[in-house]
Amino acid sequence: MGVERVGVSLEPDLLAKFDRLIKNQKYTSRSEAIRDLIRKALIESEIEKRRGNVIGTLTIVYDHTVSGVAKKLQNLQHAHLSEILSTLHIHIDKKRCLEVIIVSGSMQNVKKLADSIKAIKGVKQGELVVTKALF
Ligand code: NI
Known part of the structure; x- marks a missing residue:
């Protein structure tokens, strides 16, 4: 070329x-x-333009001492099996956790899921990074 x-x-x-x-x-x-x-x-x-599927990560930092946050995160993730490929969890310090959630699916669904996760009380930071999926 x-x-x-x-x-x-x-x-x-x-x-x-x-x-x-x-x-x-x-x-x-x-x-x-x-x-x-x-x-x-x-x-x-x-x-x-929301065409095609995307794949990427949602990185969140949350305070696990906030009442119900871990349970809400878990429920939401179990309800979105088709969009979540894997989750990595790291305990940052006594209070904070980092979670990297590998997501895929239509941009619309992935964005909606990311927004719901970011909206959970106790989730302090959230960043969705996606690229066009090759499938
Ligand atoms: Ni933790």
């Missing part, structure tokens, strides 16, 4: 910040970093 070269005009400040970012992310060239950004934008735009 051939490649086409394109020129991009950027303010020096913005370029300096971008170079720092890609250096931290261990990119070997600007081109590769820009290609990844474009791919990410295309995937996101397709996700927004």
Whole structure:
């Protein structure tokens, strides 16, 4: 496959910040970093159109001392067997737990499930990261 070269005009400040970012992310060239950004934008735009299935993670941090939170999380996960592939649980400290939930399905269902989990009292942070599923 051939490649086409394109020129991009950027303010020096913005370029300096971008170079720092890609250096931290261990990119070997600007081109590769820009290609990844474009791919990410295309995937996101397709996700927004809600076509096809997605796969990804929902990472949450919750306070397990909040009454009922663990039970609510468990009930919700048992009610969504088809969207949840796996769950990783780590005890951060005396109070806080980290859970990484691997999710898949239609964007609509995955988003709805993530929103319900984030809405549980005691769940302090929640971030859903999805990519287009290859199935
Ligand atoms: Ni825990």
